Amino acid sequence: MRKIVVGSRRSNLAITQSEWVIEQLKKHAGDKFDFEIKKIVTKGDQILNVTLSKVGGKGLFVKEIEKAMYDKEIDFAVHSMKDMPAVMPEGLVIGAIPEREDHRDAFISNDHVRLEDLPSGAIVGTSSLRRGSQILAERPDLKIQWIRGNIETRMRKLKEENFDAIILAAAGLKRMKWNEDIVTQFLEPDVCVPAVGQGALAIECREDDRELLELLEKIKDTYTEKTVTAERTFLHLLNGGCSVPIGGYAYLNGEDVVLTALVASSDGKTVLKEVAKGRNPEEVGKTAAERLQERGAQKLVDEAIEENQE
Numbered sequence: 001m002r003k004i005v006v007g008s009r010r011s012n013l014a015i016t017q018s019e020w021v022i023e024q025l026k027k028h029a030g031d032k033f034d035f036e037i038k039k040i041v042t043k044g045d046q047i048l049n050v051t052l053s054k055v056g057g058k059g060l061f062v063k064e065i066e067k068a069m070y071d072k073e074i075d076f077a078v079h080s081m082k083d084m085p086a087v088m089p090e091g092l093v094i095g096a097i098p099e100r101e102d103h104r105d106a107f108i109s110n111d112h113v114r115l116e117d118l119p120s121g122a123i124v125g126t127s128s129l130r131r132g133s134q135i136l137a138e139r140p141d142l143k144i145q146w147i148r149g150n151i152e153t154r155m156r157k158l159k160e161e162n163f164d165a166i167i168l169a170a171a172g173l174k175r176m177k178w179n180e181d182i183v184t185q186f187l188e189p190d191v192c193v194p195a196v197g198q199g200a201l202a203i204e205c206r207e208d209d210r211e212l213l214e215l216l217e218k219i220k221d222t223y224t225e226k227t228v229t230a231e232r233t234f235l236h237l238l239n240g241g242c243s244v245p246i247g248g249y250a251y252l253n254g255e256d257v258v259l260t261a262l263v264a265s266s267d268g269k270t271v272l273k274e275v276a277k278g279r280n281p282e283e284v285g286k287t288a289a290e291r292l293q294e295r296g297a298q299k300l301v302d303e304a305i306e307e308n309q310e
């Protein structure tokens with residue numbers, strides 16, 4: 001029997017996600033494999049008082065975990081797909097993308113006041129430029145205020161601090177089995193295009209770990225793989241990172257991947273959106289990126305990157 005060590009960030013969400021993957025794998029592991037979770041504290045978890053995009057963004061959460069993987073202290077790690085960099089480091093691969101959870105953003109307000117009914121000047125907490133921008137596009141009269149911390153912290157801040165509403169990924173809440181009654185409304189992609197990969201998981205492992213890769217094969221989900229590939233190809237080609245309001249969501253219609261892609265300005269005054277369709281996920285991602293670029297998306301990206309460096 002081989003003991004597989006799973007590296008996980010210590011947040012409840014990270015642990016829950018790792019446990020969920022282990023449950024899925026156990027169905028196929030027979031008596032060949034055994035699993036253990038090893039908690040790892042990342043820089044991203046330590047720096048909590050700064051806007052995410054200003055402290056180096058995505059890479060922050062994954063670096064320490066990857067070092068542990070190179071050092072063989074852990075065998076695989078479960079990441080939220082939306083926190084994954086576009087390019088994988090040497091020697092590591094995404095061994096599997098399992099079935100996606102809910103892709104939507106969840107709007108949570110005090111007294112369940114809906115987004116359209118919030119009074120002018122009401123404060124919406126989010127640390128995502130993408131969410132802030134799309135909220136302002138719908139409701140330019142609202143105020144966006146940065147909020148950080150894990151899901152529990154943000155829920156507490158909604159009650160205790162001066163926020164009227166916050167937005168969280170529906171997937172996180174569902175994975176944690178929180179009562180859905182706390183959600184005022186789920187924001188569909190036509191109102192708020194989700195983050196690329198939102199709700200999906202990426203399982204990262206060493207590329208030479210054949211035995212583990214064979215096991216991971218069993219929990220791959222083709223639907224999620226195809227749609228997330230279209231979304232990530234688009235993101236990668238626009239080169240946005242998380243300092244730019246960018247969103248992307250794809251679904252399958254028969255054999256066709258249908259991708260909605262968005263680039264916007266932080267104030268929500270400029271919102272560029274394109275829908276691309278086709279059989280090949282990479283092509284669809286590329287088409288969306290090209291069409292947005294033709295409409296001036298690169299200018300938005302460059303401006304956002306510049307703003308972020310100030």
Ligand SMILES: NCc1[nH]cc(CCC(=O)O)c1CC(=O)O
Binds near residue numbers: 172
């Ligand atoms: N940005 C942090 C983060 N990374 C993944 C999730 C939730 C799960 C997911 O989107 O897959 C969250 C919390 C949130 O955005 O509310």
